[in-house]
Structures are given as structure tokens and as C-alpha cells.
Amino acid sequence: MDREPLHVEVVSADRVIWSGSAVNIIARTVEGDIGILPGHEPLLAVLEPSMVEIVTAEGTSESLMVDGGFISVAHGHVSVLAQYAELGKEVSLEEARMELAPLVQKAQQGQADDAEIHRLKMLKAQVRAGEKANGN
Amino acid sequence: MELIAASRVVKAQQAARSAAPYTRELTKAVSALASAHDIDHPLLRAVEEPRRSAMLLITSDRGLAGAYSANAIKAAEQLHAKIIQEGQENVQYITGNKGVAYFEFRNRHIEQSWTGFSDRPTYAEAKEIADVLLERFLRPYEEGGVDQIHIVGTRFVSMMTQNPMAVRLLPLVVEDAPADYVDSAEETYPFYDFEPDAKTVLDTVLPLFVADRIHTALLQSAASELASRQSAMKSATDNAQELIEKLTRAENQARQAGITQEITEIVGGASALAESAGNE
Numbered sequence: 001m002d003r004e005p006l007h008v009e010v011v012s013a014d015r016v017i018w019s020g021s022a023v024n025i026i027a028r029t030v031e032g033d034i035g036i037l038p039g040h041e042p043l044l045a046v047l048e049p050s051m052v053e054i055v056t057a058e059g060t061s062e063s064l065m066v067d068g069g070f071i072s073v074a075h076g077h078v079s080v081l082a083q084y085a086e087l088g089k090e091v092s093l094e095e096a097r098m099e100l101a102p103l104v105q106k107a108q109q110g111q112a113d114d115a116e117i118h119r120l121k122m123l124k125a126q127v128r129a130g131e132k133a134n135g136n
Numbered sequence: 137m138e139l140i141a142a143s144r145v146v147k148a149q150q151a152a153r154s155a156a157p158y159t160r161e162l163t164k165a166v167s168a169l170a171s172a173h174d175i176d177h178p179l180l181r182a183v184e185e186p187r188r189s190a191m192l193l194i195t196s197d198r199g200l201a202g203a204y205s206a207n208a209i210k211a212a213e214q215l216h217a218k219i220i221q222e223g224q225e226n227v228q229y230i231t232g233n234k235g236v237a238y239f240e241f242r243n244r245h246i247e248q249s250w251t252g253f254s255d256r257p258t259y260a261e262a263k264e265i266a267d268v269l270l271e272r273f274l275r276p277y278e279e280g281g282v283d284q285i286h287i288v289g290t291r292f293v294s295m296m297t298q299n300p301m302a303v304r305l306l307p308l309v310v311e312d313a314p315a316d317y318v319d320s321a322e323e324t325y326p327f328y329d330f331e332p333d334a335k336t337v338l339d340t341v342l343p344l345f346v347a348d349r350i351h352t353a354l355l356q357s358a359a360s361e362l363a364s365r366q367s368a369m370k371s372a373t374d375n376a377q378e379l380i381e382k383l384t385r386a387e388n389q390a391r392q393a394g395i396t397q398e399i400t401e402i403v404g405g406a407s408a409l410a411e412s413a414g415n416e
Contacts, residue, residue: 011161013259013351015154031332044165045331046340070340072165074328079161083259083344 003038005057008078010064012085018062024055025078027071034071042074049121051088051129052080063088063132065125068118086126088133096126137200138369144255145295145362151256152292152355162348165341168328177335178274179342182307186283188225190247190272191215192265192305192350194289194357195232197254202368204290204298204361205234211300212288227282229269231354255358262351269350270343273306289353290360296367298360305349308342 005021025036028050036043047069054062069082100123106112107120193212195205212235219226230236230249239246248268253261275281285306291299330337 009157009161011158013155013158013262013348014151016157029331030336034331042328043331044168044328044337044341046337068340069344070165070337072161072168072328074168079164081158081161081165081344083263083347 004076006036006038006040006073006076006078008054008080010052010054010066010080010085011082012066013083017064017085017087018054021057022054022078023057024053025071025080026053027066027080028052029071036071036073036078038076040073040078044070044072046070047080047082049118049125051125051132053132061132063129065091065122065129067122086129088129088131091126091130091133093127093130093134096123096130099123100127138366138373141362141366141369145359145366148255148355148359148362149292152352152359155259155351155355159348159352162341162345166345169334169338169341177338177342179270179306179346180308183283186222186224187277188227188282189219189284189286190227190229190269190282191219191286191288192229192231192269192353193235194287194353195230195235195238195254196361196365197233197251199234200368201361201365204364204368205232205238207300208288208290208357209235209238211302215286215288215302224283227272229265231265253354255361257351257354257358259347259351262354263347266343266347266350269305270346287350287353289357290364292356292359292363295363298364303353305346308345 005023006025007019008022008025009019010017023038027034027036027045028048029045030048031045034045047066049066049068051063051065054064056062064085064087066080066082067084069080069085071078071080100120103112103116103120103123107117112120191212193208195208199205216226216228227247228239228245229247230239231251232254233251236246236249236251250261250265269285272280272282273285277283284304286302287305288300288302291301293299
């Protein structure tokens with residue numbers, strides 16, 4: 001592919017989490033997974049609390065989690081905005097797993113409310129991003 | 137305390153700076169949405185004759201910050217008078233102990249207050265406030281909802297200057313992003329694709345925008361509070377220095393006077409003795 005790599009910024013409410021150039025970004029919108037390659041048409045999409053994967057221009061992969069928010073694409077610039085976001089390698093896997101287990105159980109019994117389901121999705125994304133970053 | 141405030145004000149400024157990219161991207165997105173569609177959203181709908189307003193006043197938790205809280209309260213009182221004059225009710229929300237104390241002392245009703253984070257606000261606190269205010273704004277008037285929401289805080293201009301400000305938070309006014317937010321080559325907004333649709337995107341983006349406005353106001357006010365505290369403490373230290381100098385001088389003078397007197401007495405006594413010895 002000859003197109004210029006995308007300029008990506010992942011920004012949470014209080015800081016820039018990650019920025020750099022990338023050739024592929026995989027995120028989960030409320031409608032399903034989406035992959036963004038250079039040259040993508042302008043887009044504004046609402047994200048699920050989920051893991052976002054970025055394949056950088058150097059060919060390495062970065063995984064991070066977002067707490068919802070949205071992604072906007074225009075003119076080769078991609079911004080992922082979320083109130084809360086974290087790099088996979090910053091995730092404390094043990095804490096996330098510990099909090100996740102009882103919530104999963106609750107959700108299976110159908111007792112979790114909206115806030116808990118949101119938290120559950122967030123934790124799952126954290127665990128996924130964390131595991132990915134640690135290479136397993 | 138001057139030094140503590142000085143080191144914290146740097147941190148507060150850093151926090152405000154690192155939150156700026158988020159605000160920038162969010163403003164871009166909202167402007168893009170606004171230019172792409174004739175948007176109609178509850179958060180943007182202005183009532184022609186507002187009947188009830190709410191005000192969020194941002195003050196400090198602790199004193200010793202010069203006129204910081206007093207200035208913010210003064211701005212709030214001006215706005216309050218204006219709202220009452222227009223025949224509206226005003227619902228008061230407050231952050232910071234100083235504002236709470238001011239209103240409680242005057243037996244005025246506070247709808248809700250938040251304290252304990254005035255010099256280091258986080259996004260979580262801004263979010264909490266935003267949720268309360270948004271709920272209040274979206275509630276119908278008959279059930280106690282408000283037609284307008286204002287924020288009164290302090291804008292950080294420089295270490296020397298902090299100005300009280302009063303801005304309307306809701307209904308939102310969508311402006312085009314400031315020129316420096318948009319690269320000149322891409323002056324016109326592209327035709328965006330929305331997923332799932334423009335309305336859902338708006339529903340997600342606007343509340344984020346509101347929370348971010350509150351976050352920004354809190355961060356600005358925190359930096360102002362600390363800068364104000366630093367200069368207040370600096371002039372207090374300078375005053376004390378002057379006082380110490382004056383008092384030291386007075387003390388030395390008194391000591392010197394005492395010694396001189398003692399010597400005079402001793403010399404006087406000795407010569408009197410000598411005289412009486414010579415006479416015998």
C-alpha cells in the first residue's frame with residue numbers, strides 16, 4: 001500500500017494516551033468491529049467499551065482499552081476519544097480479573113444493571129488489552 | 137506555603153495543558169457534526185423565555201488565597217441578581233468549602249455541593265457534576281428542571297492575573313472550531329459518515345462535551361486558586377519580613393539604650409565613690 005500512514009491520536013479526558021502513525025486501526029463500534037486503513041472516508045462512530053488495536057507504521061502492534069467514547073476519521077487523521085482509556089501494558093491484569101469474576105457471574109444470572117454491564121465490558125476490554133500487550 | 141503553592145500551581149497548569157487535546161478533538165467533532173447536519177437536540181434547544189436557571193459556582197476549599205473565592209462569589213452574585221431581575225428562579229450548585237460557607241452563613245439554599253478537590257480536580261469529579269446538571273437540565277420545567285445552566289469560575293490568564301468568568305454551559309452554543317484548531321488546508325469539513333447515525337453520535341458526544349466544559353472550568357479554577365494563593369502567601373511573607381526587620385531594629389535599640397544607661401549608672405556610681413574617698 002502506497003498511501004501515507006494515518007496519524008493517530010488516542011486521547012482521554014486528562015491526557016494523550018498514545019499518538020503516532022499507524023497503518024491499521026481496529027475498534028469496536030456499537031454496530032460491530034471496524035478496521036480503518038489509510039484513505040478511509042471521513043467517519044464519526046460511537047465506540048463500545050472495548051479494546052482498540054493499532055498496527056503502527058513500524059509494524060508493531062499496540063493494544064489499549066477505551067471506556068466508550070468515539071472515533072473520528074478525516075484527512076488521514078484518526079482520533080479516538082474516550083473519557084477513560086488505558087494502554088494495554090498499563091493495565092493491572094490481576095485487579096481487573098479479580099473484579100471481573102463476580103460481575104460475570106452476576107451477569108449470567110441476569111442480575112446486573114446497566115452500570116454493571118458497562119463496567120463488565122470495560123473490564124473485559126482491560127483484560128484483553130492487558131493480555132495482548134503481555135504477549136499471551 | 138508560598139513554595140507549596142508554587143510547586144502545585146505548576147502541576148495544575150500541566151493538568152490543564154494535558155487535558156487540552158481532548159477538548160480540542162471534542163470541539164472539532166462537535167463542529168463537524170454541527171456543520172454536517174441541521175442538528176436538533178435537547179441540549180442545544182434554547183427556551184425563548186427561560187423561567188428557571190441553575191448556576192455552578194466554583195470556589196476553593198481552603199482560604200489564604202487572597203481574593204480568589206471572594207471574586208468568584210462576587211461574579212456569582214452579579215449573575216444571580218441579573219437572573220432574579222429577569223424574573224427567573226436560580227438554583228445554586230457549588231464546589232468548594234468557601235462558597236458553601238458563604239451561602240450557609242447567609243441562610244441561602246444550596247441545591248447541591250461538592251467539596252474536597254478544589255486544588256486538584258479530576259475528570260471523575262467533573263463527570264459526577266455533569267451528570268447531576270444534565271439530569272436537571274433535561275427534566276421538564278414542571279418537575280423542577282431548569283432552562284439554563286451557567287458556570288461561574290475563574291479563568292487562569294497568567295501567574296499574576298486570574299479573572300472571574302461567568303459562562304453559559306447549557307443550552308450549548310455550537311461554534312465553529314477556532315481557526316488554530318483546523319489546519320488551513322482543510323478549512324471545510326468533510327462530509328462525514330456517521331455510525332450508527334448522526335443522532336446517536338450527537339447523543340454520545342454532547343454529554344461528553346458538557347462534562348469536558350466542566351472539567352476545563354475546574355482545572356482553570358484550580359490553577360487560578362493556587363496562583364492566587366502563591367501571590368497572597370508571597371506578599372504575606374514579604375510583609376512578615378518587613379515586620380521582622382522593623383521589630384529587630386526596635387529590639388536592638390531598646391537593648392542598646394539599656395546598656396548605655398547601665399554604663400552611665402556604673403560610671404556615675406564609681407566617680408561618686410571616688411569623690412567621697414578623696415574627701416576623707
